[in-house]
Structures are given as structure tokens and as C-alpha cells.
Amino acid sequence: MDPIFVVTILLGILVLSSIILLGAERLFGGGGEKMLTVNNTLHIPITESDTALNILSKNEIYIPSACGGKATCGLCKVKITDGAFELKPTETPFIGPKDAAEGIRLSCQTRVAQDMKIEIPESLFGAKEYKVELAALESLTYDIKLVRFKLIEPKVLDFYPGQYAQFIIPGVEAVRAYSFAGDAKIKDHVEFLVRMVQKGVATTYVHDIMQPGDQMTITGPYGDFYLREESDRDIICIAGGSGKAPIRSILYRLRDLGMPRKVRYFFGAVTKKDLYYTEEFEELSKEFPNFEYIPALSKPAPDDNWKGETGLITEVLDRMTDDLSGSEAYLCGSPGMIFACIKVLDSHKLPRDHTYYDSFA
Ligand SMILES: Cc1cc2nc3c(=O)[nH]c(=O)nc-3n(C[C@H](O)[C@H](O)[C@H](O)COP(=O)(O)OP(=O)(O)OC[C@H]3O[C@@H](n4cnc5c(N)ncnc54)[C@H](O)[C@@H]3O)c2cc1C
Ligand code: FES
Known part of the structure; x- marks a missing residue:
């Protein structure tokens, strides 16, 4: 065989395998150490390709991840300032085009297969x-x-x-x-x-x-759902079911501060058997005239002998509040309840930037 022809074939094979290897390296992250840089201060060498969520957790930085990395909670967002990949279909329910263009990604869906720089809120280091x-x-x-x-x-x-x-x-x-x-x-x-x-x-x-x-x-x-202590606005709290949890914690803090602001707490339930901690909150309202607890039942049972507010929590909220432009709101519970209540708060002029909520989705 012509030696020039053999050398040409061998060279061709060499070039082709290099291209394939380079492509595989970009795809699977092989071939040497990569660097994940967090907030321009922490440099984490990556030897094995893994998700940003897992890499951060192995390095004791815990990003919220209520679904455990299944792309169903949307809580694990980070901002990628360098080295971001295209948005994956699993991310689109949580990340709009504007955020995507700014490099926002779900850390559980982001494989660190090349050098990457990310930004996370400083509070997460805590x-x-x-x-x-x-x-x-x-x-x-x-x-x-x-x-x-x-x-x-x-x-x-x-x-x-x-x-x-x-x-x-x-x-x-x-x-x-x-x-x-x-x-x-x-x-x-x-x-x-x-x-x-x-x-x-x-x-x-x-x-x-x-x-x-x-x-x-x-x-x-x-989470950024917490009591804004620097504010002096009146407070509207709204919860349903186990959404009472963070509100209880917030109310303990307000009690310790001497209930310095007017607080109205609307709690939505179906029947009396869904109510709990009623005495605790009634005691609080006796201690502090500034605090009002308003449990409401949407379908009281006949033997409930219910004398309190009746109706959906949205209806009760609507009928018991006037102009709320000077208030702030803390809502917690199911997504449906929260978004229905926010509509009512909107109609009572409560500013959106003073509306805080955690949806138990
Ligand atoms: C920021 C945040 C704070 C939360 N705080 C609380 C809290 O204080 N108390 C509390 O009880 N929960 C809270 N949750 C909800 C909690 O995280 C779980 O989602 C919930 O307890 C269900 O977990 P599971 O593993 O038992 O159900 P899964 O195994 O995850 O779900 C089983 C099935 O039930 C469905 N499902 C899941 N959750 C609900 C629901 N709430 N209602 C109806 N169907 C559901 C799922 O779609 C699935 O089909 C919070 C959620 C978030 C995001
Ligand atoms: S951990 Fe839930 S979406 Fe990423």
C-alpha cells in the first residue's frame, strides 16, 4: 500500500478521535479538574462531574431543595455568571426567559462539567x-x-x-x-x-x-419568609392547616417585642376539628388588645355550634378588612389559598412588595 495513503488515514483517525474526545469532555466533564467558583470567593475543585446542588452540599453549603433534586420544588435556584448551559425543559416551569437570560438555573439540574461561576445569597452560608x-x-x-x-x-x-x-x-x-x-x-x-x-x-x-x-x-x-422587624406597618397574618407553623413563630416574636404593631390573624379551616392552638391565640389576644385572632370555618358541622366567622377565608378577609395600603401581610398554606388571598389583599390596596408568603407546595 502507498505509505503516503497510510499516513493520511492514520492522521485522519487521530484528528477524528481528538474531536470525539473533546466533545465527550464537554459533554461528560472528563479530562482533568474543573473549578466551581461560588460568589467569587470560594473555589471548589471538581474531579467528578456532579450537580451543583450535590457539590455544594458535599462542601457543606446547603441550598434549599425540598424535592430532593427532582425538579419539582423550584427552590434550588442559583445564578450562574459564567459557564451556564441552555435551560433544560425540567427548569422552564420555574425559570422565565428573563431570569434564564440572567443565568438563573436550578442547581439540581446543573451538571458542573466545565469551569463554572455561581452566585448564591450570602444567607445560605448560614x-x-x-x-x-x-x-x-x-x-x-x-x-x-x-x-x-x-x-x-x-x-x-x-x-x-x-x-x-x-x-x-x-x-x-x-x-x-x-x-x-x-x-x-x-x-x-x-x-x-x-x-x-x-x-x-x-x-x-x-x-x-x-x-x-x-x-x-x-x-x-x-427562606426569606420572616418577620420584617424594622417595619412599623400593621400586620395581616393568614394561614390554613399546618401553615399555622411559621405564623406561630412570628407571633411569639411579636409577643416578646410587646406586640408593638396592630396584628390581625385570619386562620381558615373547614370544621371545628381542623382548629388547634385556639386557646393559645385567644390568650394572646386577651394579653394584647393590639392582637386579634380570627378563626373562620368554611363548612361548620351542625354539632360544631360555631359562633365565629363562617365562609371561605378569602370571603372573611374581604368582609373584615378595609384599606390595607398601610399594612404588610404574611401568608402561609396551600398555593391555592395563598394566591386567592393575595387577590383579595390586592383589592384592598395592600402593596405587593409588603406581601410575604411561603407556599407549602
Ligand atoms: C417552604 C415550605 C415549607 C413547608 N412547611 C411545611 C410545614 O410546616 N408543615 C407541613 O405539614 N408541610 C410543610 N410543607 C410541605 C412539605 O414540605 C411536604 O411537601 C409535605 O409534608 C408532603 O410531604 P410527603 O413526603 O409526605 O409527601 P410526598 O411523598 O412528597 O407526596 C405524596 C403525594 O401527595 C401529594 N402531596 C404532596 N404534598 C401535598 C399537600 N400538601 N396536599 C395534598 N397533596 C400533597 C404529592 O403530589 C404526591 O402525589 C412545606 C413546604 C415548603 C415548600
Ligand atoms: S431541588 Fe427541587 S427543583 Fe431542584
Whole structure:
């Protein structure tokens, strides 16, 4: 065979394999160390391609991830300032075109396969992993339990009233978000209110399997739903079901501050059997004339002998409030309830930038 022809073929094969290798490297991240730079200050060398969420968690930076990386909660957003890939179809329900153009991505869907620079809120550097032990489990209604954990390691946890933690459910390692429900000044124990969801992974574990003395890991604190203490606006709180959790924590803080602002708390339930902590909030309203607790039942049962407000919480809110332009609102519960209530608040002129909510989706 002509030696020139053989050399040409060999050279061709060499060039082709280099192109394939380069392509594979871009796709799968092989071939040497990459660098993930966080907030231009922390440099994490990457030897194995993994998601940004996992890499950060292995480096003790805990990004909220209530769905455990399944792209269903939308909480794990980060801003990629350098090295972002195209938006994936799994990200589009949570990230609009404007945010996408600015580099916002779900960290659970972002594989770090090349050098990448990301930005996360500084507050997330405060989130840690905590080992906790179940100290008490108490039924509050037929489907809501109070969960009290003792902090094992670290021994104290600080949070802003309104924020949430994530439970890592033992055995299945599922991650779920639960709002702190207790008094933020008690730092060696934390409380949560967990509502049972039929066949739910985390709630079945908490309601039916977990026993006092059992240990698990939680991470946090997370979230920008917390009491704005610098404000002097009147406050409207609205909750349904276990949405009472963060509001309870916020109200403890307001109590400790001497209830300096006018607070009206609307709690929506179906029948009397969905109400809980009624005495606790009635006592608070006796202690502080500035505080009003308004439980409302949408379908009171005949034997409820209900004398309080009746109707959907949106109807009660609408009929019991006037101009709210000088107020701020804290809402917590199902997405449907929250968005219906925000419409009512809008119609009463409560400014959107003073409307804070956590949707338990
Ligand atoms: C920021 C945040 C704070 C939260 N705080 C609390 C809290 O304080 N207390 C609390 O009880 N929950 C809270 N949640 C909800 C909680 O994180 C879980 O989603 C919920 O407990 C269900 O978890 P699971 O594993 O039992 O159900 P999954 O196994 O995740 O779900 C089982 C099935 O039930 C459906 N499902 C899931 N959640 C609901 C629901 N709420 N209603 C009806 N169907 C549902 C799912 O679509 C699925 O089909 C919060 C959520 C967020 C995002
Ligand atoms: S962890 Fe839930 S969307 Fe990424």
C-alpha cells in the first residue's frame, strides 16, 4: 500500500478521535479538574462531574431543595455568571426567559462539567446540617402533629421566625421542607407542625414510624419568609392547616417585642376539628388588645355550634378588612389559598412588595 495513503488515514483517525474526545469532555466533564467558583470567593475543585446542588452540599453549603433534586420544588435556584448551559425543559416551569437570560438555573439540574461561576445569597452560608433527636410527638388534630426535636450536634440552632428547615428522611433520604413553629429564642429544641399527606413519604414517616429517641438530620435555616422587624406597618397574618407553623413563630416574636404593631390573624379551616392552638391565640389576644385572632370555618358541622366567622377565608378577609395600603401581610398554606388571598389583599390596596408568603407546595 502507498505509505503516503497510510499516513493520511492514520492522521485522519487521530484528528477524528481528538474531536470525539473533546466533545465527550464537554459533554461528560472528563479530562482533568474543573473549578466551581461560588460568589467569587470560594473555589471548589471538581474531579467528578456532579450537580451543583450535590457539590455544594458535599462542601457543606446547603441550598434549599425540598424535592430532593427532582425538579419539582423550584427552590434550588442559583445564578450562574459564567459557564451556564441552555435551560433544560425540567427548569422552564420555574425559570422565565428573563431570569434564564440572567443565568438563573436550578442547581439540581446543573451538571458542573466545565469551569463554572455561581452566585448564591450570602444567607445560605448560614445553613448547616443538624443532628436532632425526637423529644416529643403530639397530636393537635386528626391530621396535624407537633414535632419537637432536641438538638444533638450542633447543640443550638438560630433561625428567623418564619423560616424553614429541611428534614432528611432516614432510609429513603427524601428531603422535605417544614417551617419552624416554635419560639426562636429557644435554641436547644426546635418545633414543627406536620400535616399528614396520604401515602406521603415524609409525613408517613413522621406520623407513623418515628419514635421518641429516634435521630435524624435536618438542614437550615432557609427562606426569606420572616418577620420584617424594622417595619412599623400593621400586620395581616393568614394561614390554613399546618401553615399555622411559621405564623406561630412570628407571633411569639411579636409577643416578646410587646406586640408593638396592630396584628390581625385570619386562620381558615373547614370544621371545628381542623382548629388547634385556639386557646393559645385567644390568650394572646386577651394579653394584647393590639392582637386579634380570627378563626373562620368554611363548612361548620351542625354539632360544631360555631359562633365565629363562617365562609371561605378569602370571603372573611374581604368582609373584615378595609384599606390595607398601610399594612404588610404574611401568608402561609396551600398555593391555592395563598394566591386567592393575595387577590383579595390586592383589592384592598395592600402593596405587593409588603406581601410575604411561603407556599407549602
Ligand atoms: C417552604 C415550605 C415549607 C413547608 N412547611 C411545611 C410545614 O410546616 N408543615 C407541613 O405539614 N408541610 C410543610 N410543607 C410541605 C412539605 O414540605 C411536604 O411537601 C409535605 O409534608 C408532603 O410531604 P410527603 O413526603 O409526605 O409527601 P410526598 O411523598 O412528597 O407526596 C405524596 C403525594 O401527595 C401529594 N402531596 C404532596 N404534598 C401535598 C399537600 N400538601 N396536599 C395534598 N397533596 C400533597 C404529592 O403530589 C404526591 O402525589 C412545606 C413546604 C415548603 C415548600
Ligand atoms: S431541588 Fe427541587 S427543583 Fe431542584
